[in-house]
Ligand SMILES: [Ca+2]
C-alpha cells in the first residue's frame with residue numbers, strides 16, 4: 001500500500017510504500033491500520049529502527065525514534081476508481097459515452113480534503129470531450145454513464161491522475177484526487193435534434209412542412225432546467241416560417257411535421273443552435289437547448305379557406321351567391337379554442353351583402369354556396385382574414401375558425417343598383433309613377449310605386465335590413481335638384497345613365 005504522510009520536521013509530505021520492506025520496520029508496523037487524516041505518535045525502538053548502526057550524520061546508533069505522523073493519502077496499485085452517485089435525476093434517457101462533449105462543474109480536493117481546483121470559482125463549467133485523452137484517465141472513465149444533472153464523487157488513484165509528477169504546486173506527487181462532479185449537459189457532435197412527442201391531438205389533418213408559417217409558444221431551458229427564454233413571459237406567440245433559415249437549424253428541423261395543437265419537446269445540440277459561443281448571458285457556449293413547444297396554429301401563404309360542411313338540409317337548391325343579402329350566425333375562435341366573437345352575443349343574426357367588402361375575404365368566400373339551414377366550419381388563414389397585424393382581439397397572423405349557419409337568404413342586385421326590373425321597364429315610366437297625374441312625383445308617391453312593383457314581382461330592391469332607406473336613397477338620387485319632387489326631366493333609368501356615364505339606378 002502506498003501512502004503519503006506529513007513530516008513536521010521536513011515541512012513536506014513523504015510518500016512511501018507500506019509492508020514491502022522499504023520503510024523501517026517500526027514505521028511499517030506503526031502505519032498499519034491508519035485512516036486518512038489520522039494522526040499518530042510512533043515511538044520506534046532502535047531494533048525496529050536503524051539499530052546499532054544508525055544513519056551517518058543524522059541518526060546516532062541505538063536511537064529510539066519519535067514520529068508524529070498525519071496520514072494524508074493512501075492508495076493501492078490494484079485500486080480502481082471509486083464512484084459514488086450522490087444524486088441522480090428521475091428521467092435519464094441517455095448517459096455519457098466516449099466521444100461525448102460534456103459540460104460539468106467540479107470541486108477537486110486531495111484525499112485529505114485540501115481543495116486544489118474548482119470550476120465554481122471560475123463561474124463557468126468545464127467543457128471537454130470524454131474518452132479522447134483530453135482529461136486524466138480517471139475522469140475519462142469516471143464521467144462515463146452519467147446523466148445530465150447527476151452528481152458524483154469520483155476518487156481517482158494517482159496512477160489514473162497525475163502520478164509521480166503531480167501537477168504544479170497544487171497536486172503533489174502520488175496524490176489521489178477526489179472530484180465532486182455535477183454534469184450540467186452533454187451531447188455528441190454527431191447528434192441531430194431529438195424529439196419527444198409530448199402531446200399530439202387525436203385529429204391531425206395536416207402536418208407542418210417547409211414554408212409554413214407557424215405560431216407557437218415555447219419555454220426554452222438548458223439541460224439543467226434553467227429557463228433562458230419563454231414566449232409565455234411576453235404573452236405572445238413566436239411566429240415564423242419554418243425550414244427557411246429564419247430560426248436556428250435545430251428548430252427549423254424540430255418544427256417539421258407538427259400538428260396544430262401539438263405539444264412537442266425539441267432537444268437541440270449546440271451545433272444546431274448557438275454553437276461554441278452561445279449567445280447573450282443566458283445561453284452558454286456549447287449548451288444543449290430544450291424547447292417545449294405548443295403549436296397554436298400554422299398556415300401556408302398559398303392556403304385557401306378550408307370549408308367543411310357540417311350539415312346540409314335536403315333539397316338544397318338555392319344557394320348564396322355574390323351580392324345576395326344574407327343573415328347568418330357565427331362563432332369565431334382561434335385554433336387553440338380561444339373564443340373571439342359570436343353573433344349569439346347579439347339579439348339578431350349578423351347581416352351582410354356578400355361581395356360588398358363588409359366581412360373578411362375568407363368568411364365571405366366561405367359563406368358562398370350555402371343554403372338556408374346549412375352549417376359549415378371555415379378555417380380562414382390570416383391572408384384571407386386579419387393579416388399580419390391582426391385586429392382588435394385577433395392576434396397577428398392568426399388562423400381563424402368560424403362555425404357558421406345560414407339563417408336567411410335574399411337574392412341580390414348587381415353592384416351599383418338599388419333596384420332592378422325583372423323584365424323590361426315600363427315604356428311610360430314617369431306617367432305610371434305619377435299616380436295622381438299632377439306632373440311631379442314626391443317621395444310618398446315614389447315609395448308607393450316601387451313597393452307595388454316589388455309586390456307584383458315586376459322588380460326587386462337591393463335586399464337590406466331597411467328597404468325604406470333603399471327607396472329613400474333611390475328617390476334622393478332621382479330628385480337631382482333636391483327639391484323633394486321628381487320631374488319628368490329628372491327621371492332616368494340607370495341603363496340610360498350608364499350610357500351617359502353618370503351613376504345610380506332604375
Ligand atoms: Ca304626382
Ligand SMILES: [Ca+2]
Pocket residue numbers: 479480481482483484485486487490
Ligand atoms: Ca326635383
